[in-house]
Amino acid sequence: MTTTRISGAPRPTAGALRLIEGRSGSPTSVDVSSYVTAMARHCPFLAPSVSRELTGWTVYEIASADRFAVEAELFHAGVQAAEWIRPLKSRPHGTLTCENLVLLGSVPHIGHLELMRRPYWALRNLYAPVGVLFGKFCAGRWETDGFGRQIPPSPFSFLPVRAAITSRDPRFLANTPETARTLAAATDDGRDVFARIPCNWKAVQAQATDLALPGNDFWLIDGRTLVVHHFSGEGDVVDREVTTAPGTVMLCASAFEAVWERAVPHEDFRLT
Known part of the structure; x- marks a missing residue:
């Protein structure tokens, strides 16, 4: 190994x-x-x-x-x-x-x-x-x-x-x-x-300095509604909040797109 x-x-x-x-x-x-x-x-x-x-x-x-x-x-x-x-x-x-x-x-x-x-x-x-x-x-x-x-x-x-x-x-x-x-x-x-x-x-x-990453995991639904998940130390959900605030929705949407652009396509990934 x-x-x-x-x-x-x-x-x-x-x-x-x-x-x-x-x-x-x-x-x-x-x-x-x-x-x-x-x-x-x-x-x-x-x-x-x-x-x-x-x-x-x-x-x-x-x-x-x-x-x-x-x-x-x-x-x-x-x-x-x-x-x-x-x-x-x-x-x-x-x-x-x-x-x-x-x-x-x-x-x-x-x-x-x-x-x-x-x-x-x-x-x-x-x-x-x-x-x-x-x-x-x-x-x-x-x-x-x-x-x-x-x-x-x-x-x-x-x-x-x-x-x-x-x-x-x-x-x-x-x-x-x-x-x-x-x-x-x-x-x-x-x-x-x-x-x-x-x-x-x-x-x-x-590697992530220029990414405006949200502090919590989230779901973005239809580009308008944000479901934010708050987790315990073991990864279990302890709370959820729903928001449609335009600024928060825009931040999360842009963060997702920025990270996605840097991702390696599955078919192109190679172990080095």
């Missing part, structure tokens, strides 16, 4: 996240036990993953007031976690592998939800085609599961990274059809997910 070669070159943003505790099934810097017990009622794979010591927690603390640097290091940590998981998926019980990146500390005037948003979006889209799924949970934020049941709020913010269950996960992502289709067809053929773009946050951001 080729997977992605993570560059060992110095990163100018290194140090923006301080490693508090390396991967552990029972970290001491944060208390995960009661939360894991509560979450096991909502995720049928969590208990068997924990019992086989396949669930791990890596704890980071923000050590910079520079938002860009923190996002860059969170993105880098996500890449490391995903690439660690990829070769394990083919091993016995490998699909139960889950790595959780805990974020402590703060950046002035910016909440964790906003700090995680852009790295999460990029990582989710980069790794879904190879069957690695990212989530996003913010401390104290209530979520719902795929059956509409309320999930207890996490005591800390974190990005879960796990092997996708391609026979199950797409069903719970019906409201994000692009991601659902990608996961349903996911195959890890050893490709380098950064074959077309350098493996650094600045380059990833540059």
Whole structure:
């Protein structure tokens, strides 16, 4: 398996996240036990993953007031976690592998939800085609599961990274059809997910700098009505809003067209 070669070159943003505790099934810097017990009622794979010591927690603390640097290091940590998981998926019980990146500390005037948003979006889209799924949970934020049941709020913010269950996960992502289709067809053929773009946050951001992308997934109906979806960290819909405001509709329509123009036609796509 080729997977992605993570560059060992110095990163100018290194140090923006301080490693508090390396991967552990029972970290001491944060208390995960009661939360894991509560979450096991909502995720049928969590208990068997924990019992086989396949669930791990890596704890980071923000050590910079520079938002860009923190996002860059969170993105880098996500890449490391995903690439660690990829070769394990083919091993016995490998699909139960889950790595959780805990974020402590703060950046002035910016909440964790906003700090995680852009790295999460990029990582989710980069790794879904190879069957690695990212989530996003913010401390104290209530979520719902795929059956509409309320999930207890996490005591800390974190990005879960796990092997996708391609026979199950797409069903719970019906409201994000692009991601659902990608996961349903996911195959890890050893490709380098950064074959077309350098493996650094600045380059990833540059690919979308001039795109006015809406902050939420949406449906545009007949070019006049916008249905905006708000999701939990697991990709479940927690709210929908409908608007016909011309400015908002125009923004979303133009964003869709701009992204579509950059897409590679299916028949022209080649692995490199």
